[in-house]
Each structure stands twice: as C-alpha cells, then as structure tokens.
Amino acid sequence: MIELSDVNIQAGNFALQGITFSVRGGDYCVLMGRTGKGKTTILESICGLRRVTSGRILIAGQDVTRWLPGDREIGYVPQDLALFPNLTVREHLQFALRIRQRKSREIEQRVQELAQELGIAHLMQRGVQNLSGGERQRVALGRALSFQPQVLLLDEPLSALDEQTREEMMALLERLKAHRVTTLHVTHNRNEADALADQRLELCDGVIVSL
Numbered sequence: 001m002i003e004l005s006d007v008n009i010q011a012g013n014f015a016l017q018g019i020t021f022s023v024r025g026g027d028y029c030v031l032m033g034r035t036g037k038g039k040t041t042i043l044e045s046i047c048g049l050r051r052v053t054s055g056r057i058l059i060a061g062q063d064v065t066r067w068l069p070g071d072r073e074i075g076y077v078p079q080d081l082a083l084f085p086n087l088t089v090r091e092h093l094q095f096a097l098r099i100r101q102r103k104s105r106e107i108e109q110r111v112q113e114l115a116q117e118l119g120i121a122h123l124m125q126r127g128v129q130n131l132s133g134g135e136r137q138r139v140a141l142g143r144a145l146s147f148q149p150q151v152l153l154l155d156e157p158l159s160a161l162d163e164q165t166r167e168e169m170m171a172l173l174e175r176l177k178a179h180r181v182t183t184l185h186v187t188h189n190r191n192e193a194d195a196l197a198d199q200r201l202e203l204c205d206g207v208i209v210s211l
Contacts, residue, residue, distance in 0.1 A: 001025040002046060002151055002182060004208075007055030009038075009045050016041060018055075021201055021208040025060065026180035028173075030193040032211075033203030039186040040079065042203070043153045046184070047074045060150055070099075075144030075152040075181075079159065081136055083128045083143075089115075090124040092139050096147045114142045118172070134165035138172070145181070154185040158192060170195050 002023040009016045016038045023029040033039050044050040046057055048069035057065045064072050083092065093111045102110075115121040118138045128136055137157060144152060157173075158166045173196055177183075185196065193200055200211035 001058070001060055002029075002184060003056075003058040004042075004046070005056045005058070007045065007057060008053045009041055009050065010053050011041050011050065014038070014041070016206055018206075019208060021210070023182055023184055023199060025182050027198040028177050028183045028185065028196055029199040029201060030185045030187060030197040031201045031203065031208075032186075032188060032190070032193060035188060037203055038206070039203055040155050043076070043155050043184065043186060046151075047076045047153055048072050049076075073147070073149050073151070075147070075149035077137075077140045077144045077152075077154050077157055079155045079157075081140040083136060083140060085127070085129055087128070088124065089120060089126055089128065089131070089139050092128065092143045093146055095143055100147055102147075110146060114146060117176075118142050132165070133161050134169060137161065137169060141172075141176075145176075148181075150182060152181045152183045154183065156187055157185065158187070158189070 004019050004021055007019040019042060031039055041050060045052050048067060052065060056063055059072060090111060093114050094107055097107045097110060115124060118141065120135060120138050123131065123135060128139060131139065158169050161169060170192065187193065202209050202211055
C-alpha cells in the first residue's frame with residue numbers, strides 16, 4: 001500500500017500542498033494529469049529523491065517520510081530510464097541485487113527469471129547504447145523489479161515509444177500485474193489507464209481526485 005497524508009512539497013518556485021491519496025496493496029494505480037503539474041514530483045517524493053516539507057508518506061503501513069531512498073525498497077523507473085551507459089543488460093539486472101549483497105547463485109537465478117519474463121534473454125551481453133527504445137524500457141523495468149520491491153513507480157513509461165512498441169509494453173505490464181506489486185504509473189494517456197488501471201487518480205489543480 002502507498003499512502004500520502006497531507007503532504008506538502010516545495011520544488012523551487014513550484015509547490016504542491018495537502019497531497020492526500022492511497023493506493024491499495026497489490027493494485028495497479030494510474031495517476032493522470034496535465035504535463036508539468038507535479039506528477040513526477042510526487043513520485044520523486046515517494047521514493048525519497050525529493051524531501052517533503054510536511055505530511056507523511058507510508059509504504060505498507062510504515063512511515064518512510066524521512067527514510068533514505070535505498071531503505072524504502074521501492075522500484076523506480078524514471079522517464080529518462082537513467083540506465084548506466086557502461087553496463088550491459090545483464091549487469092543492469094544484477095545491479096540492485098549486488099548492492100544488497102545477495103548470493104551469486106540467487107542473483108543469477110533472479111536475472112535469468114527476469115530476462116525470460118521480460119523477453120530480453122537474447123540481449124544480456126549488449127550495452128544499453130545498442131538497444132531500441134522498447135528494449136531499453138524492458139531493461140529499466142527489470143532493474144527496478146530485480147530485488148522484488150513492495151512498490152513500483154513508473155514515470156511515463158510508454159511516452160517515448162512508437163505505437164506498436166507501446167502496445168507490446170502495455171501487454172507486458174498487464175502480465176506483470178499477476179505479481180501483485182503495488183504500482184503507481186504516471187501518464188497523461190487515457191488508453192494506458194483503460195488498459196492497465198485497477199485504480200485511477202488524477203492530479204487536477206494541485207489536488208488528487210479519484211476517478
């Protein structure tokens with residue numbers, strides 16, 4: 001479960017005040033709203049990349065408002081993907097597991113599972129510079145899911161893809177819903193919400209409303 005209670009966020013001259021909403025545990029929630037109105041700011045606050053000035057952020061009932069990003073156990077795929085240009089696909093899938101000092105056998109097993117599920121097993125030795133947009137998106141998703149987070153945050157994950165690739169990625173996200181990872185997916189595309197959402201929210205004039 002994700003819960004924000006009366007959260008205030010200041011980002012330069014931009015501010016959000018009194019942000020309150022919850023995402024049910026295991027649900028796939030789509031947060032919609034116009035570009036530039038604060039959806040990414042909310043995601044960054046949930047995963048700890050942006051501090052809030054007041055209010056509370058809870059993950060699975062725990063108050064994580066002041067926790068460091070790495071302690072929140074949240075998988076995050078930013079809009080620019082933030083892939084490491086010097087790492088291969090395999091190394092990206094290993095990355096979060098190595099940081100957590102998982103055993104080598106466990107890492108290899110998890111990487112193989114992800115590669116098969118995401119359809120990137122044939123790309124494991126490639127650098128990310130040599131991948132298509134859809135392939136890069138799958139790698140970023142795999143890195144975020146590798147350590148089996150309790151929450152997944154997706155910032156406009158399909159916006160830069162062509163129509164066919166977008167349809168393929170929506171089908172993949174639909175299949176991944178079977179894992180019941182609580183997910184918050186930011187978009188302004190209603191087709192994505194129609195295809196994926198168990199729960200819909202909209203950021204409108206600085207207020208989160210349920211659709």
